Amino acid sequence: EDQVTQSPEALRLQEGESSSLNCSYTVSGLRGLFWYRQDPGKGPEFLFTLYSAGEEKEKERLKATLTKKESFLHITAPKPEDSATYLCAVQARYSSASKIIFGSGTRLSIRP
């Protein structure tokens, strides 16, 4: 069964304190792995798509990496405005485009 597990569930950092969020996945052939940001009361906002092991994507203070079993979202020198829930999702190669499975997310809080 396809599965996505994110850790930690919650993470509190001081402004400027870099860290990483983890997304472990089990899927029968990965078609794509996605990272989203979700602010309270809003829908998820698309950040990155990764397709193959070794691939990396960057956007401002965020960098996503992918291996055959997990993905990391690295946050460098975070600011309070980076506080949000970060969701990881995977799509299996055999599935239709709709079969995207989300993890439960990591709630990130950055203190000034």
Added chain:
Amino acid sequence: EAGVAQSPRYKIIEKRQSVAFWCNPISGHATLYWYQQILGQGPKLLIQFQNNGVVDDSQLPKDRFSAERLKGVDSTLKIQPAKLEDSAVYLCASSLGAGHYGYTFGSGTRLTVV
């Protein structure tokens, strides 16, 4: 570019009542999705439309949930009758095609069943 519009933003109903949610996707987006997000969990796909046809509704509880997309644009999701466990945020998303690009979510409708 206008985003995905959803209404209402909030709804409180009693169990066994019915409720409907509306979604207007981004203009030109052929694919529309309804997701259910229970507090503390990630979104779960309920149904996917390609234009006005259903592509995948395998996770839609069809005994109480129904959805339609008339004329391949707006969509409505209905719950009848509602149960306590239906309390969640219902998110609509749209994309240009059936691939994972340009996948934009609306702000959702928060449903509370009491």
